[in-house]
Amino acid sequence: MKTRLRIALVGMVLPVALLVAWHVAASRPGEVVFPRLASVWHVVAHPTEKPETIDAPSLAFSAKTSLLRIAIGYVLAAGLAIPLGLLMGRLRIAHEVMAPLTTMLRVVCPIAWLPAAIVVIGAASLAEHIWGPGQAWQHETLEEVQPAMVLIIAWGAFFPILLASSSGARSVRNALLETAWLTGMGRTGRFFCVTLPYALPSIVNGMRIGLGISWMVIVAAELYPGTRSGLGYTIWVSHDTVQYEYTFAAIAYIMLIGLILDGGLWSLERRVSHWQAVQR
């Protein structure tokens, strides 16, 4: 417990130092870029209030919209990348077929695909796709989720998860697979009882990286034409109108949500990789 407290305190040193530096910078006369901490805190502490000075919904609604976009994109990415990565890791032919293409695609910044995604998928929201343009307005949150944007987020998260799954599956000790084979276990059993548990720490690590990239991508993706909410959108709108307390409040929310989600995955990673730390 004492160690945990010590780690937490040590971890707080830099953020507190940063806040002090910010306070000093914001106290300079005529300072525009750095708003006072108190005004940022006011926005952060009242997330349901609709901003009066910028054309954006409340931070709570924006956070909900961004989270939903990320959730859909991320689940889509993980749902595709994990099985494909495992396949690439275990089947040489799958690796040979997919590796050159994935190497070429993953070096392209996800945002570069946004114009193409709009052309191919269109600018309509998910609500419009599901319920049609006439009924879409009744589904406030889903009307803010554009499939093209979700695709870009999925794109960002896809490759780290794919590579981590593939590398995890490839690193399975052959002796363990042989042991399972010798017990009479079939191919499917060996996959679920040996390959998957062995690759899981690597997969979860890839998921953590993918989640971080999703949050990086969303700020740019929420520049998408027709977007009316989202933390990224709030950042851009408040920047245009020089209302930086909203900019920093939205950034603070991204950091907080990112910290919580990453914390969840970190704890999952610890659970599934407890045996790896000792083996290393």
Added chain:
Amino acid sequence: MTESAFSFRQIHKTFVARSGESVPALDGFCCEGQVGDITCLVGPTGCGKTTLLRMAAGLESPDSGSVAVNGRAPGQCRGELAYVPQQHTLFPWLRLRDNVSFPLKVKGTRRRERHRGADALLDQVGLGGRARLYPHECSGGMQQRVMLARQLAAGAKNWLLDEPFSSLDERTRYALQDLLLELRRRQGLSALFVTHGIEEAVYLADRVVVMSPGPGRDVETIGLDLTHPRDRLSAGFSALVERVRRRIDTLILGPNTLGVG
């Protein structure tokens, strides 16, 4: 005529290195292990002992020649063979109980039943009360005991052991050797045991197959007629060890050598 548990006939095997170079491993190896016997394979490093065990397990195939386990191809004996390699192959994410009960899981035994069985086997190998540990929380000796318990759970009658006790301290090694002999006595298992230790071979085996330096072939089979249980401290045992050691040295290094111990 006694039935063969393991049979190798004219086994040839050559591996190809990454550089494309051919590395011959076995050159016409022949040997038979009888049902209920422990046969030790002794030979210098690189003579193909591990390759032979892997062939008997169905994990490698010979380039030419035939391998049979109880008269059948090794691939048809999955689930009936116990293979204990040099390095433990316990599943690191599973507790000892789940590692031991793994073969029972494959057979579809119900969870409660297989856990009960695993606990009893862990008890049998002297690890009662350690069922909830993970492999990395165990010493090398404990890990080897768990390996033995897992093979017992599989109920295999034919055991392939590749220097399973080589990395253990003397006391643990003796305890596990006695455990193996006890299992042989109670369950009538047949074993092919690879070792570099002449004393270990003489203590465990009914016969010792001496292999030539690689590419390996059988040069002689030495029958050990000392009755079990053998007493390591007896004069007869020491004399037998010395006789076998001298014979192996002569076979491998030639008649005018001082021996390699």
